[in-house]
Amino acid sequence: MDTQLTEKERKTLFWACFLSLAAAGFGFAFRVLKGGEYGGQLGLDNHEVGQIFGASLWPIAITMIGFSLIIDKTGYKWPMFGAFVLQLISAVGTCFATSYAQLYGYAILAGLGHGIIECVINPVTASIYNKQKTKMLTILHAAWPCGIVASGLLIISTSKLPWGYHSLWMAIPVVIYGVLFLKSKFPVDERVKAGVPYMEMLKQVGFLSAALASFLLIFEIGNQTAKLTTWELPANWFYISLGAGAAVGLLFGAVTKSIGKPLFFLMCLLMIPLATAELGTDQWISKLMRPVLEGMDVNPGFALVISAGIMMFFRFFAGNVLKFFSPPALLAISGILSAAGLIWLSSATSVAIFIAFVLYALGQTYYWPCVLGFVAERYPRGGALTLNTVSAIGLLSVGIIGGQLLGIAFDKSIHDGMTKDQPALVQQTEQDKNFLWMHNKTIDAKKFNTVVDELPETEKETAKADFTANDKKAGRDVLKYAAQFPIVLAIAFGFIALYFKSRGGYKPVELEASWE
Template identity: 25%
Template sequence: MTQQPPNRRALFWICVLALFTAALSNAVRAGAANAIKLAALDPIDAQHSGEMIGTVLGSSFLGFALSLLVISPLLDRIGAKRAIMVAAACYTLGPVLVLLAAGAGSSVYVLLNLAMVVWGFGWGATEASINPVTATIYADDKTGKLNNLHAWWPAGVVTGGLLSLLFFKSLDLPWQALVGLCAVPGVVLGIWASRHSFPRTESAVQGVTFGEMMAEPFKRPGFWVFFAIMFLTASTELAPGAWVDVALTQTLNAPGIIVLIYVSAIMFVMRHFAGALDRRFSDMGLLLMCTVPATAGLYLLSTASSALPALIAATLWAFGVCFMWPTMLAAVSRRYPRSGPWGIGLIGFAGALAIYFVLPELGRIYDDAKLAKAGGMAAFEALPADSPALHAALAYAAEKSFKTVAIIPVVLFFIFGAVRLTERKRKG
């Protein structure tokens, strides 16, 4: 058994802060998305502003994916401590670059995307380091501890969502003030992480060489099944989370970020029960069960036009997606331990890549639907601001985008079922 470092508790909470900061940033980006779209993108291209803000939001996931791909295989060489310090630097620099980009005139779209890539790179550096560290220091309870760690993702989302409401609704502050605030936890993270030493990963302790670690996923075809699955699970959880404010603000006539706050609060609580559920149903059994409420929740979110239906839909969606990301990481670490941080990083890369492609697609569906409902581009541009007809067009667009995503967990139901049956037959 791997010898645990004496500062295991401190390391876990550093990992928590790193993930909390990533989630806080993600929620702020989602909460400020509509304001950024109105202030920076509508003036330069109102016809495609939905797709543009979807691409801007997706660029943070591109940075996330690139960071995972670069840092994960090199984690034992550069060290988890340096990776977390890189994350802290990106969490500090990213918001600053967004603020600078917003005043760049006609270049705002390009510069916003570049700023989001840097910001998202910190998130990827976080995932590339904290998941292998947690799997190493808690090797006897990977599913439980990884879910405990990732419970702080929704906690960060709740905090970021509440800050969005406070800044925009109560204090009536500009979105720039909220984005700038995100740099503060990045500075704290860098200072705290610099004072501790981090262990080598589980695969390194077991004597797996760099070449063996890199080759492991390619020698095990089953690994790529999980890679494909993660592409879909991330699309079920994170894409709607990033899109919720742009879409549901129109259907509920209230900030859509409220739904994200509520969902995240449920996820924070539920992820603390993952270890017990894993021991009772297995990781594949747990994931299989999650697809049913996820499907129902996403479909009902697409049709919700008032608070109560939205609350019911959000509850179902929360119960459906709460275990998906961390349980997928634990499942891969358990089945392919010799792939080490590279294997975990590849799975995270699949999730990030999914969102990078899915968010712009949601934006395109949204734009096409709003124009179709209004009767064309000229008719849409002629609609008065805050008119019932404009609200109806945007609400219809939100409905179409969420119904599209609701198909994904249906596909996952059959995939998880097939994997579970195959593994049970293999065991005898």
């Protein structure tokens, strides 16, 4: 525990950090619960709604990794006020947005602010509670579901308000944490305090993880530049980005003379399915649960609130759970629970729905904070950079890959179903979609509505009924599809847990004792 700060100063700083992450949870809940509403009003398809959601996540990597490289010079306080301004502008601007481009732009501001927050609060918490890292990082990250629960309940209880007004709920925690940070005293980073050189921090990341982060960032910046400007994206942009990322990684590796820590790189890779299993599925959970809850007179938005509530409760009591399981063992168990829950949900009925849903929610509870705790405990020489790189890759990948994969799976399921029910209508309204190396056909929402409106009344009603039925079926299909991600996690973290067991058990690395 950092002895430079008093107990009161530690608590004030910790709860300010907590509220800043809760504010990001408010924004997340808004895009999940109101994405379908603003998508419908503005004529956006599921893929475009997914891109707006992704825009609030992938920019996090820019400020999270960028500030990790300079936080020693800037200190922690002033970057947090930058996050305050970005989040406030995003909340107010989204309220008055009237187009895809505006929603996308304000989502980017939210992402940039969120990146600064993550860059600061994770190393700050690891520094002021350096003997309880996994426990306190898990409690800190209870702020995320706490923000989702609070915002979700506010949105559901005031559902008659126009969708834009709900974005203003985020301003409440933003203003409060801004005031708390004004009077907070910040610690010296644990790595800096121990005298670990800056170059040693960079060596922990090395070529491997730098290449992965660079590839993801270059790929998405190119995608969005092409989307928002007249620049035409090359057909093989995925492979160009892969090569460019490898080149940046090689340069980073040459400067640091390090390939990086292989197990750290594996954790970065595993953040892709982990982020998809947690955040990507949560993005679509309201829509996924709509057909499952049909006939129960339950607002599907409660699915997200209940899931987040379970996560929040168990994260607050993480210390008790961690007495029995190491972080990798707990992550393996989490993968099994969330996979079982999603598979069960895809076919469950009646009371079984809620039992399956609790399994899913329990499974994703410890994903993110346990990875952060693992990295903080095993790679303390990496300081803010290793801690924030692994988190940034997760947030970057779910914005680029996870959320859009599930959105495309939704669109594909609807297209396949409508092809059987309304082949002539599909032929008139389908479009080609490209994502990563994959190609698929989806229904253009604007064309579909235009063509259907011109049909005779009887055919119009039939077409709309068929689309609604296939939309509901898609929810069940995607639940089963999403289960593959936690299955990967259960297997991978199971092997990591066995690896540590074969070496005498999992133990945190003590920085002072290990650095010479």
